[in-house]
Amino acid sequence: xxxxxxxxxxxxxxxxxxxxxxxxxxxxxxxxxxxxxxxxxxxxxxxxxxxxxxxxxxxxxxxxxxxxxxxxxxx
Numbered sequence: 419x420x421x422x423x424x425x426x427x428x429x430x431x432x433x434x435x436x437x438x439x440x441x442x443x444x445x446x447x448x449x450x451x452x453x454x455x456x457x458x459x460x461x462x463x464x465x466x467x468x469x470x471x472x473x474x475x476x477x478x479x480x481x482x483x484x485x486x487x488x489x490x491x492x493x
Contacts, residue, residue, distance in 0.1 A: 423457055426450040428465030 423430050424445035431446040432454050441453040448469070457465075467473075 420456050420458055421462075422454050423462050423465070424448060424450050425453070425455045425465065427469040428462040430462065 421430055422432055422443075424432050424443075424447065427445060427448040427450065429445050429447035432443045433446065434440070434442070435444045435451070436442040442451065443454045444451050445454075455461075
């Protein structure tokens with residue numbers, strides 16, 4: 419069975435919080451806010467285990483991304 423889950427902790431306790439923005443969800447277990455993923459029990463368990471062990475990669479906040487001036491230097 420496929421269901422929606424938090425990409426950070428694997429929880430199924432997620433809710434769509436802004437009807438005008440389909441990609442903004444909130445996880446009630448780890449306070450993640452953003453897009454979610456779909457998967458099965460096996461994927462959920464794998465994500466949850468990595469979250470509990472601290473083996474997950476933190477999703478960067480918007481301010482962590484380079485600004486447009488830095489991207490122009492790459493062209």
